[in-house]
């Protein structure tokens with residue numbers, strides 16, 4: 001399905017990022033709550049009417065907008081193929097696979113970090129050339145990081161409950177997302193090192209930026225204004241900073 005010529009198509013990630021993105025999008029006039037009935041609603045495609053009376057930072061989306069609700073990891077695929085003009089994706093997802101996309105705005109939502117962790121009681125000191133098994137959902141980012149230390153680990157791919165890896169002896173260490181640190185604490189793991197500080201980014205299909213320049217630049221400007229005025233998420237921001245002030249995107 002091609003993107004709508006008269007409006008923008010947005011690919012939004014279902015789950016925890018969506019919760020934080022909704023208030024931000026509403027502030028710029030993209031109000032999914034007007035048509036979406038919440039997490040029990042199983043529909044995946046929504047056509048939003050233009051807002052009846054646009055607010056001060058609202059967009060003039062005269063053609064309305066179409067929203068696709070997709071798995072977070074699939075958002076870049078919809079945007080890269082041009083099915084969606086824009087999307088919202090975590091820096092972890094974007095860093096795991098190189099894509100031909102513009103990334104004009106850090107939305108500051110979905111803050112967490114990609115980190116190495118291991119059993120607090122069974123630390124594995126890292127040294128060049130050592131044998132190491134690492135369980136992770138992020139093989140590429142993980143390999144790049146360990147290789148920079150002269151280590152070529154065996155990657156054990158897992159898709160959830162990654163913290164079980166070193167507890168069960170499946171792996172020596174894990175590389176996974178940490179937000180509050182509660183999952184690590186409750187499983188007697190300690191954080192060894194941060195690989196990447198993660199927030200969600202606005203991503204744009206390169207051709208859409210040319211063909212739909214006006215609505216896309218308006219969307220970027222409206223989101224930038226809303227972030228500058230109220231900060232990310234406002235009502236749905238993470239409680240704990242996942243990234244120390246002044247640090248760069250990668251550790």
Ligand SMILES: Nc1ncnc2c1ncn2[C@@H]1O[C@H](COP(=O)(O)OP(=O)(O)OP(=O)(O)O)[C@@H](O)[C@H]1O
Nearest residue numbers: 014015016017072090091092093110111112177179
């Ligand atoms: N504590 C966290 N754990 C995981 N992802 C987080 C966390 N905080 C923010 N994020 C961001 O949210 C994205 C994942 O969102 P979510 O967990 O809803 O999707 P998912 O991994 O597909 O979910 P599920 O575990 O239900 O399959 C990550 O890519 C990351 O950018």
Ligand SMILES: O=P(O)(O)OC[C@H]1O[C@H](OP(=O)(O)OP(=O)(O)O)[C@H](O)[C@@H]1O
Nearest residue numbers: 160161162176177178179180181182183
């Ligand atoms: O530091 P915390 O605040 O505890 O958050 C981090 C945890 O949250 C995520 O898991 P998720 O809830 O997505 O479940 P999963 O194990 O199925 O990926 C992530 O993979 C960690 O396990």
